[in-house]
Amino acid sequence: MLFKSIVSLALVAAAAAQTAIKGKVFDHIFIVFLENTDYTLAASDPALQAFISQGVLLDKYYGVTHPSEPNYIAAAGGDYFGMNDDAFYAIPSNYTTIVDLLEKKNLTWKAYQEDAPTACYRDFQNNGLYFRKHNPFIIYDSIATNATRCANVVPATQLQTDIAAGNIPNYAFYTPNMINDGHNTTVADASKWLTSFLPPLLSNKSFINNTLVVITFDETETYKIENRVWTMLLGDVVANFKNTTDSTFYTHYSLLSTVESNWDLGNLGRQDANATVANVFDVVAKSTGYTNQNITNPPLMNGTEPGFLAPTPTASPTSTSTSTSKPSSADALAAPKVMAALAALTGAFAALI
Incomplete structure (x- = not known):
């Protein structure tokens, strides 16, 4: 009995320590990525317009490059390392992410992935609805090859279970499937899904308690224009700023710097520190006392900077970001791409027979 009592007290103390972790502005952040839509098209969508009265519109928020996948890994790791396609990648485990910073402060995190069949699902796609390229956390081997961390990359059905159990992580990244995010459909389909998905969460007191919700798009559909994407801040954290517009220049790297500033996490030493x-x-x-830069003439953010994931890197004069990552061997790039090629050949052969 004494042993059980000691164990129970230890568990209670551990739980209390966890709930005691507070952010300067928010205790939870919930990030949702939609797909491939020019700002003007998203801004003209009536369903998206309806959210403006409930929060803060960020009308100068930018993706960081093209196509989709590098935007996702940049949002989690502070750089896209020269990646310029949507192939199968596995970033070496010595590359840190926001997860490293969160875990150092004992903060919890999860990546919710629609139509991923299992936790830690590492294949390229599932039933044409889930795609690895939209799941930045599984692309980093520092997470994918660590069983404890990888268990936090879960099917999206886990979200309601976590809410019901009061286990809402401090940091959550939600990826809709290829239909709901607008990738294989339209912005009208994506906004229709969002209108169904989001309001119940915003009205759930267990979920929304001191929570910042960020809705954004990964990139513009049109590559040659400025990579400005429609982005909203919602939740009780912005209750005093409803129906306002913030025209500060932000990018997907701001997702990192905002989290880092809120919990004094330091930074990854990449573009999150730029x-x-x-x-x-x-x-x-x-x-938090952070002083933002007044960027009156934002870069287009539609080029590709060199990095170890680009076999033939090409610098763009329109991008201001500079990769600070260490180069890797050609094998580190070749292996994942070979795997993707083999998978494609296998699928083609299977279709023939």
Whole structure:
């Protein structure tokens, strides 16, 4: 009995320590990525317009490159390392992510993935609805090859279970499937899904308690224009700023710098530490003492900077970001791409027989 009592007290103390972790502005952040839509098209969608009265519109928020996959890994790791396609990649385990910073402060995290069949699902796609390229956490081997971490990359059905159990992570990244995110459909389909998915969460007191919700798109559909994407901040954290517009220059790197500033996490030493492209969301910067840069003529953010994931890197004069990652051997790039090629050949052969 004494042993059981000691164990129970230890568990209670551990739980209390966890709930005691507070952010300067928010205790939870919930990020949702939609797909491939020019700002003007998203801004003209009536269903998306309806959310403006409920939060803060960020009308100068940018993706960081093209196509989709590098935007996702940049949002999790502070760089896209020269990646310029949507192939199968496995970034070496010595490359850190936001997960490393969160875990150092004992903060919890999860990546919710629609139509992923299992936790830690590492294949390229599932039933044409889930795709690895939209799941940045599984692309980093520091997560994918660590069983404890990888268990936090879960099917999206786990979200309701976590809410019901009061196990809402401090940091959550939600990826809709290829239909709901607008990739294989239209922005009208994506906004219709969002209108069904989001309001129940925003009205759920267990979920929304001191939570910042970020809705954004990964990139523009048109590559030659500025990579400006429609982005909203919602939740009780922005209750005093409803129906306002913030025209500060932000990028996907701001997702990192905002989280880092909120919990004093430090940074990854990549573009999340580049003040020019990683302004902290103003609603957070005001309370954390962070000074944002006044960028009056934002770069287009539609080029590709060199890095170890680009076999033939080409620098763009329109992008301001500079990769700070260490180069890797050609084998580190070749192996994942060979795997993707073999998988494609196997699928083609299977279709023939």
